[in-house]
Amino acid sequence: MLSIVICEDNENQRKEITKCIEDSIMIENLDMEIVLSTENPENTIEYLNNNEISGLYFLDVDLNSDVNGIKLAEVIREYDPRGFIVFVTTHAEMSYLTFIYKVEAMDYIIKDKPESVKERIHECILNAHKKYSSKATEMQKNLTIKAEDKIINIEYNKILFFETSNIIHKVILHAVDRQIEFYAKMKDIEDKLDDRFYRCHRSFLVNKDNIKEIDKNNRVLYMTNGQECLVATRLLKGLLK
Incomplete structure (x- = not known):
C-alpha cells in the first residue's frame, strides 16, 4: 500500500490538501491512505524513523522551522529512496533547490489557483499509484x-x-x-x-x-x-x- 504524508505549516491549507487527497482516493478507489498530516517536519522524520513505508509526500517549502521542505525532502530520500515527493508552495523561486539537493521531486505545485492545485494533486496521486504498482511488479510478484x-x-x-x-x-x-x-x-x-x-x-x-x-x-x-x-x-x- 502507498502511504501519504502531508507536511504543511498553514492549518487551513493543510486541511484543504488533506480533503483534496481524501476525495481523490475515494473517487478513484485507490489502495492508499494518509498516515500523517502535520505542520512539523520533525514529526515527519520521527514517523519515518519508526515506520518503514513506501510514501507519497506533499510538502510545503517554507515550514517556519529550522528544517524547510527541501531539507525535509533530502531526509525523506534517506528513509524512502523510492518515495514520491511533491512540493505545494507559494515559493516558485525556490524550485531550483530541488535540483541542488537532488530530491527528484515528482511535481512542484504553486498555490496560485486553488482549482489548479486540486487538479495537479489529483494527477500526482494517479501518477504515483501507477508508478508504484509498476515498480512493485518489476521488483517482485x-x-x-x-x-x-x-x-x-x-x-x-x-x-x-x-x-x-x-x-x-x-x-x-x-x-x-x-x-x-x-x-x-x-x-x-x-x-x-x-x-x-x-x-x-x-x-x-x-x-x-x-x-x-x-x-x-x-x-x-x-x-x-x-x-x-x-x-x-x-x-x-x-x-x-
Missing part, C-alpha cells in the same frame, strides 16, 4: 484482488496464508501487515500463485516461506507471526517435501 470496490496489489512475500471465510464464497487473506476479506474461490487463487504456496487443508492455502514451525503430531502450522493453520493428514507429506 504481486497478487491483485478486488475488495470493497478497491483494487489492491499485495506482494507475495507479505502474504502469510489464505483462509476460507464463514461467509459463503469469501476468502480471508492474512498478510504481515493487514487482513483482507474478499469474494473468491480458493481454487482460483491457488491457480494464480507460484510454487511457494501450498494448499495444506481445504480451508487453508499457506505461503511456505512464512512458516515458522510444523507440528506433525497435531497437524498444525505456526506462521511467522504466530498464527496457526490446520494441515490435513493426506496433505502433510506433500508439505514436508
